[in-house]
Amino acid sequence: MDSKDARQRRPHKGQSSEGNEDSKMSAKERSSQRWVGPFFTALLVSLVALVVGFILMPSPVDPVKYQLPEPPELVGPLAPNNILQHAERLYSGKLDGPESIVVDGDHIYVGTADGWVNDIYKGEIQRLVRFGKGPCGGIENENTCGRPLGMRMDKNGFLIVVDAYYGLFQVNVATGDYVTLFSSSTLVEGKPVKLVNDLDIAPDGKIYFTHTSTRWHRNQFPMIFLEGNTDGRLLVYDPKTEGVSVVMDGLLFANGVQFSKDKSAVLVVETIKARVWKYDIKTGKASVWADNLPGFPDNIRYSKFSGTYWIGIAIVRQKGRSMIDTLAPMPWLRGHFAKVASVNLVLFMNKFFGRTDTTAVALEMNENGDIIRSIQDTTGKVIERISEVESSDGVLYFGSFNLGYLGRLYTKRVPGF
Template identity: 30%
Template structure:
């Protein structure tokens, strides 16, 4: 019986060692989600696979273009995962414009002055011109920015930009999903004063940012909560924050103002049936966090589908386009409308999708 006692002791030691690893060395401080966000498959709109009809722009030239913007001349800009800021001119030619020597480029926008503002999740908020690159913001209140995500310019020159997580960087952003705490925030940069302040705090993975047509309110996406918030900048509700749209059939990534005043929201598969199960237990969360490779398998659906939603000013979905099987588009992170076409960025493609809108209405 001595061997049985020895085996029992070894098992007990192993269990204790695992418990110590899980609870004392876990990288996360999780909370329980009572009601997991809906899946992309839960969309009330029928599958249409319209995104399978996209024209592929720059195939093999761009790499994982997360966001897109267009200047007043109709030149398209995107930040490629290999560090290049690329331009697509109206004549169809691509230009490798500036190399920022970074693999963490995300949101991008054009200012009224023609400057390119890029979110480098690691370095901060950057201004890119023909003369070079300037770091506008790299820290706030003495704390380094960890995951600068998306940016939009107001008419007064102010820049509103999201810091998706104050705890995890881009390499570990899935740990933020697992933890499920409101680690994100929205920041405001005043270029005339060269000052940055925390505009909104306690956001659950703050992502896309957009201003309304009249700039009377601002929208910010909370990816892990599957919702977008509206913060009023003018009028009777000035200073108040409310839910703009909730229970989206996917995690809202970037959001862009459409010419008619509505908004285009890219929806990513930020959850899964397995993830819903994991979210029900702190123990499971600690276990998954202790074995990071398993987390990628839990959210693998992000690379299998694509969906974008057109949302009206009343917060109601007008139409949805999708690629339910991921045959052409997957992991779409931005949707920008320009001249009756929808331009689609993705963190899982080597092209930008271009979808004619008139044929899809």
């Protein structure tokens, strides 16, 4: 073949042959493949490193294994009903988390998440006293602002209040002046007192009150059930000596307090174990008064109008649908969950992964600790959660630890109540 023929076969400048196009495409594909592999390798290594790092990260809790009995079926007196849809919301958007309630004539006293004890009189909300200081607003500021929880009126007309962060106080409801009866910065029998929770007053003036943990504050309360440590206690304040001593210990989330009708015993709620204890004052012995409740109980209150006890259920339990029940026997998983847990995250997860056949529940109990009635709102249309039920003549008031209203039910509006 001569040189002329060879030159004729050579492509002209600026033209591409099909073979050259294939070569260029192959080069692009090869260039693309060069970075795809390393990218996914790096991504996989990063994900593995994150998982390993999370697993190796120290947990804030030292989880202990515990077990709960299988939740009771929602049948009989627990059968779902919508009695609470006859209720109404009061002061919606004006009260944040009115957990505990005292009705005294025309006055209603409630403590709220902004740290205030409020006096509601003739429909007007008046701020009475706050034990902490600003900043306030949001659960992250509670440790400085304070959080009033349980409260009772004593025989002398003083309002006795426990603040979750600050302790036990006697309040003059006419002036808002207060006296510190017990500061939570004080050790009791060598142990810290954190998350002071509820109280009741004995005929002799002694004040029985719970503290939920020796390690965790209220704005860390998910850590208590994630850890499972039974360090909650029932304490007693003696006004004669101004001293505080331990009455009961070994409680997993000690909570509501209520004297029995004859004042011979103290009923104490152990929230995470879904039960209530009865402590006999004379003998010093404790026994389980109510066990395996259909939810995690909060406060307990006696109604002099019906001669029964009302218990607010903070979170409903149902078989296969309770996050706490599921995690209880798995301390390793609770330990890892605690690394990311917060109050809002736990409530969110329970709302979407712990759906039950009913939303809000309060239990009416007889003197023997038997459930004789439950009042519910299956959808949360009116009442979404209940921490406490306070009874007045023909009226039930409902408080909650994180909702923005007070509930009220006129029992005469409910057929057969």
